[in-house]
Amino acid sequence: MISKSKIQYIQALKTKKYRLTYGSFLVEGEKMAKEVLESDHLEVEALYATSTWIFENKHLSARYFNQTLTITEQELKSISSLNTPNQILLVVKIRDFSWNETKIRQDFSFYLDGIQDPGNMGTILRIADWFGMPTVFCSPTCVDVYNPKVVQATMGALCRIQTTEINYTDLMARLPNFPTYATSMQGENIFKIPSFPKGIIAIGNEGNGLSPEILANADQLIAIPKHGHAESLNAGVAAGIIAAIMTNCS
Amino acid sequence: MISKSKIQYIQALKTKKYRLTYGSFLVEGEKMAKEVLESDHLEVEALYATSTWIFENKHLSARYFNQTLTITEQELKSISSLNTPNQILLVVKIRDFSWNETKIRQDFSFYLDGIQDPGNMGTILRIADWFGMPTVFCSPTCVDVYNPKVVQATMGALCRIQTTEINYTDLMARLPNFPTYATSMQGENIFKIPSFPKGIIAIGNEGNGLSPEILANADQLIAIPKHGHAESLNAGVAAGIIAAIMTNCS
Numbered sequence: 130m131i132s133k134s135k136i137q138y139i140q141a142l143k144t145k146k147y148r149l150t151y152g153s154f155l156v157e158g159e160k161m162a163k164e165v166l167e168s169d170h171l172e173v174e175a176l177y178a179t180s181t182w183i184f185e186n187k188h189l190s191a192r193y194f195n196q197t198l199t200i201t202e203q204e205l206k207s208i209s210s211l212n213t214p215n216q217i218l219l220v221v222k223i224r225d226f227s228w229n230e231t232k233i234r235q236d237f238s239f240y241l242d243g244i245q246d247p248g249n250m251g252t253i254l255r256i257a258d259w260f261g262m263p264t265v266f267c268s269p270t271c272v273d274v275y276n277p278k279v280v281q282a283t284m285g286a287l288c289r290i291q292t293t294e295i296n297y298t299d300l301m302a303r304l305p306n307f308p309t310y311a312t313s314m315q316g317e318n319i320f321k322i323p324s325f326p327k328g329i330i331a332i333g334n335e336g337n338g339l340s341p342e343i344l345a346n347a348d349q350l351i352a353i354p355k356h357g358h359a360e361s362l363n364a365g366v367a368a369g370i371i372a373a374i375m376t377n378c379s
Numbered sequence: 380m381i382s383k384s385k386i387q388y389i390q391a392l393k394t395k396k397y398r399l400t401y402g403s404f405l406v407e408g409e410k411m412a413k414e415v416l417e418s419d420h421l422e423v424e425a426l427y428a429t430s431t432w433i434f435e436n437k438h439l440s441a442r443y444f445n446q447t448l449t450i451t452e453q454e455l456k457s458i459s460s461l462n463t464p465n466q467i468l469l470v471v472k473i474r475d476f477s478w479n480e481t482k483i484r485q486d487f488s489f490y491l492d493g494i495q496d497p498g499n500m501g502t503i504l505r506i507a508d509w510f511g512m513p514t515v516f517c518s519p520t521c522v523d524v525y526n527p528k529v530v531q532a533t534m535g536a537l538c539r540i541q542t543t544e545i546n547y548t549d550l551m552a553r554l555p556n557f558p559t560y561a562t563s564m565q566g567e568n569i570f571k572i573p574s575f576p577k578g579i580i581a582i583g584n585e586g587n588g589l590s591p592e593i594l595a596n597a598d599q600l601i602a603i604p605k606h607g608h609a610e611s612l613n614a615g616v617a618a619g620i621i622a623a624i625m626t627n628c629s
Contacts, residue, residue: 255613257607259609285609289607353623357507357510357512363502363505366616366618370619370620
């Protein structure tokens, strides 16, 4: 049986404040949990699973024998934030972000400026993971990437992508002469730009777009050409289109 | 005060069955409602609004005088499917789909094969609206485009885009020699294809991708190149990337 203090700890990890305090986050759902357990990049602090799951996944439960606690479906339901029936919950250590300037300069990175929707955040981390962009910088106004809904939406990208929270000004100070691309209706048609030196791709908030500071300091304003009448594209879709073109046409 | 029969009618329109029976759907939220009221493409059957909204939007409430019913915030809350405070709810006629083969052949169209997530469906309709793709075909296994959550996510695209439910086989029978593009890991790198004749862009279900029938009959299999390790891209993101490239590089 799961102790009261463990339940309290798990509940606490649903809030950003305690994720920062303890340096841990929750992973739920079989698919996500398996990705984490099979990955070498994340350290598993605790594995709560039903006896059925443990029986059916002997190789994994053996590997994580010291961290594993058997739990009933009922108990799991009471601590889970998922609505659907569930077999496993992990407590995982938040990875330290290792600043490696040489490495950062070799790739495109996103700078997310106030992405609020957990689904969009997860989608953008998947995009980074798909197009080989190993680092995602987040403004302090973004939804936390370790929010359970984001973790769910990343589909495992958190096992591979490094993220860190940083102000745009601080980022620029640490990466002199590294270009920023910013989307703007006034920008140049992205299909007319012949090539893209590696740099930061800034993606703005769902409702308000990019902050004036970023727009004013960007080296290149880019636009996704519009042939119809929609007012805007979803932030994740815009990020996907830009990443696809830049990583393939540079 | 809103009558019991009107409440029942509105509740009924939250289900696809009754939307088909009555040929009407609901539009909620001020932004979406305004887009519909200002559009000439959709017929408004009834406008339920608070006295505050009516006072602040005199030109619109005057234009829709015959359809307008004043309602209290409390009443609106009881019939709304939104969680956030709300001022207006519309009942809108579902537009008849007018089959115009010449027009269809002039543009790219999506064929959505079992898109299940309302957010994805709304996002894809916005993409069609952005890139000037006036028609979206949906398989009978898709979430209904008039589902309140989809309507919310379309951000007004439903005022401009025509949609219809149709089997892929029937669609092909009605559009002989009109190419279908289908995404597949085995497809050709979309960035290496020199040009794209107008055609149908098939987008598959979030979990299972495209059905074998479509993959077997497609004229061109295309792939979004992957440089990283993600297993997949979100369906809306994939649709956005493909639409962006095809409408700009053809």
